[in-house]
Amino acid sequence: MAGLYDDAHVTRLTLAVRQLLPQWGLSPQTALHLLALSENATFLASDPDVPRQIVIRVHRPGYHSLAEICSELDWIAALKQDSRLILPATIAALSGERVISFEDQGQSRYVVASEFLEGVEPGPGTALIPGFRLLGAISARLHQHARTWQRPAGFTRKAWDYAGAFGENPVWGRWQDALDLTPEGREILSEAQECLGQRLAAYGQDPARYGVIHSDLRLANLLLRGEEIAVIDFDDSGFSWFVYDLASALTFCETEPEVPQMIQSWIEGYCEVHPLSGEDIAMIPSFLMYRRFTISAWISTHAETATARAAGLGQYTRETVEFARRYLSCEASPERNIYALWG
Template structure:
């Protein structure tokens, strides 16, 4: 398991470094900082009582995104905002006009960006999630249309979320084989599942109509509801992947829940209000759901100090194995005569959602 990064001492250093950088955004020494989330990065909310100004700061994990990658993310955000494609956060420049600040963390450079504060709250599991996922499907369709037509600026670079990056040799988020509590029988099931995923994704291909720039993390924690408006935040994982992978990412950590088929149907319905989406395309969704589930199993093991990983624990890995068994029953042509083009979501088994 990767050595935990976000311990109390580390977070204290981050806060001190961020506080020293606040004047670059015109914030006073009286500014109150509050840690919001720890995931790939650390996110702080800053409120300056002297000017009643509030911003959200993202302090990047070292060794994950380069400066060029962060600049590329911000360029897409700027284009989406300028063209009014979706409601999302606006990057806030420093007093010198630049968007990225560097702070020193014991000799390691940490990149920092600031955003405005969007009103809203995370949609709750108990409310009408299909309603919001119908809207999310429409948002995804608009994003995908923009990604296909947008002339990316020179030097634009983001990570590629393909099979090799997720489950293959690159392993951007760690190795699923290190899954918490994974035993030998479970590993055997996941080995076979990984092979089937590789085969299915190779057959589906990466044509321009199927693979391009996506958000890649539209899970509930990155959605904000305000009245009738749904906003999407946190483009930190945006990169090049299959367009339909966006739905799998949108149900992160809840793949086993019984309401997922309803969310999938709503998402497809919403998508089709903006762009065509053939039934043959929808047939690949269970493959992307299983791919994402295995990727998150690896992420939990390599980010065990984060609150999300701690909420999941071994139960998430065990749930992954159960989902994989159900997946293989309908997608492993060597073991089943069942039509692999099943359009339904994965059967709800095992694991538990983040609280």
């Protein structure tokens, strides 16, 4: 990932995006502001002559294919049409194309624009507990749609299944390359992977519990809008277990003492829309463990990003090892209380 986050790269992308602005009918006076630089570079475009702001996302090279990006946009469009969820609409270019591209140092960079939604990112702490009830209901509606939606021909997205984290080519890299991982930590995580694999295999991938999900419902991808929550950034949407969306929502705060109450609120909100079985609920610790594995791998290849630095880099790895230690202890217990992870 070296070179994707330095100033020269940002300057190059900014100039390229500015040259593309006329494709959405934006003038040379448009102000461009870098919102985020992680998997992708995301800009806010504000034209003084246009009443709405738009978000322009430049996709990281070599991550999503054009077919995968179009599939993401297909699901968003279907959700906008068929559900009551608050999502940003895709903004096509004047040509009608939803995805445009430019060449950057010999690589094609895909670009998508969407509407800018007003809202505030939720903050951590006890205030999140009631919000997680609403998020549970939102998650259930996303999954309800995925269960019944007739996907268009050619629909393709990455899979957050066992191979997606532990196969020969894991989506975000190998957890074995996590920063500051010690031999003892590697041994504990290897044992946790084996246990997790057994749990996932026994749980299975029945369409009632496995399908297209958002898979990154963490706080940074939610916007509070009064009594409502908008969901943004479907870049990591793909095939996985529905309950995995809870684990993604708890990213970077899995070890906080309020988490059991947040989980309970999410379950209550979810069940207001669609029932969860005892098996579904019992798998929550395993999906949290899965998420710790994937994020540990992601941080090792994205150490230059603000997100990775905020997570603590090697500190995140050490916390993951401790989380795995507790996970193994809980999974070995006959009662398997899902809240025992927080002691």
